């Protein structure tokens with residue numbers, strides 16, 4: 079009886095999450111569909127190739143990672159509360175919320191950067207991350223095209239440092255608020271940087287990630303252009319670690335990867351687990367060409 083009640087409660091909460099996700103989808107569509115019509119970088123149909131798969135990913139990305147992330151985050155909260163020196167957690171806990179969120183965005187970005195970079199450099203992780211790069215047409219909805227394992231891994235890489243430096247400390251009384259706000263800001267920003275819009279923002283593009291910045295991350299223009307722009311919000315983190323590519327007046331000619339993935343959603347979700355399947359080849363940059371391209375292209379923008 080108790081099991082049935084628990085199952086019923088779980089169904090209701092999943093149902094509520096689906097309703098909330100549908101409302102968010104409607105809101106995001108109202109914002110991005112007209113913007114992509116008015117300011118399109120490339121002419122694309124609304125009902126483009128893979129739109130159905132990406133809508134599937136939208137709901138999976140909204141449901142599964144948050145369920146999978148809860149246990150490791152609870153463990154992190156417990157461990158850091160037990161291990162961090164009281165002085166550190168007390169100091170951070172007394173910062174105002176806005177200050178904790180600002181610092182948390184930077185700390186999270188550095189963790190995310192390395193998680194994302196490892197997802198390009200380590201074959202086992204690339205198996206899962208290749209799905210995000212399989213899109214040949216980029217628009218706001220491509221933000222959600224990601225395997226749940228990929229999402230959980232990169233989010234954990236971003237959130238773990240927040241706990242490690244006491245930014246998600248239970249002492250603050252708003253323990254989960256900082257990571258929640260960081261995730262919410264990151265999610266909205268993720269839709270923006272994928273949008274099919276031609277806007278440029280001058281020197282601001284060095285400070286905050288824009289569509290021009292992230293679209294290079296999806297470029298399939300040859301070895302000199304791969305493994306660039308890993309950051310989610312702050313391009314200067316890529317500058318710091320030597321992976322920034324931000325040409326002043328060029329855009330990628332092609333997006334995607336050459337490998338063929340399974341065409342349907344279920345196949346794509348299962349494929350990375352198939353032991354007999356080698357997965358998509360790693361995107362290997364040509365070192366010499368990258369250095370030349372970087373020297374030529376990473377110039378301040380006007």
Ligand SMILES: [Zn+2]
Nearest residue numbers: 194198207295
């Ligand atoms: Zn990537």
Ligand SMILES: [Zn+2]
Nearest residue numbers: 210221272292
């Ligand atoms: Zn992307």
